Amino acid sequence: MIFAIFFLCLLIAIHLLGFISLKIVLLYAIMSLVTFCAFAIDKSAARKSKWRTKERTLHLLSLLCGWPGALIAQKLLRHKTQKQPFKKGLFFVIIINLLCMYALLYP
Numbered sequence: 001m002i003f004a005i006f007f008l009c010l011l012i013a014i015h016l017l018g019f020i021s022l023k024i025v026l027l028y029a030i031m032s033l034v035t036f037c038a039f040a041i042d043k044s045a046a047r048k049s050k051w052r053t054k055e056r057t058l059h060l061l062s063l064l065c066g067w068p069g070a071l072i073a074q075k076l077l078r079h080k081t082q083k084q085p086f087k088k089g090l091f092f093v094i095i096i097n098l099l100c101m102y103a104l105l106y107p
Contacts, residue, residue, distance in 0.1 A: 001075035004068035008032070020105065028065045035066030039073030039080070046079070055086055063093045 008028060015025045038061055042053040058080070062070040070090060073079060080086050 001072050004032075004071040008068050024101075028068060031061065031064055031066035032069030032072070035061040035069035036073045039070060039077055043073075043077045043079040055080075055089070058086075059089055059093050062090055063097055065097065067094045067097055 011025050011028055014020050015022055038053055038058060045052050058070065
């Protein structure tokens with residue numbers, strides 16, 4: 001969770017220094033909120049034994065710049081913290097997202 005918050009603060013700082021567009025900051029903020037909500041909905045469904053969000057969907061949202069929200073949701077909601085395959089997949093998604101962002105910003 002600390003890494004996610006640090007990353008979002010870093011994005012804001014880099015924007016204020018003029019290196020990235022506000023659109024990028026907003027993209028990460030909005031997608032993080034959407035991803036956090038998806039985790040919350042899935043957690044609620046898990047408690048009620050109802051229809052669950054596919055892990056593939058949670059990973060896709062994380063890949064599409066929502067991974068800070070995923071990390072925060074894991075910590076605050078205590079959801080998807082025990083499933084090692086999911087955690088490994090999320091780690092992989094974060095690395096891919098960061099590499100893509102780096103490639104886009106520093107060609």
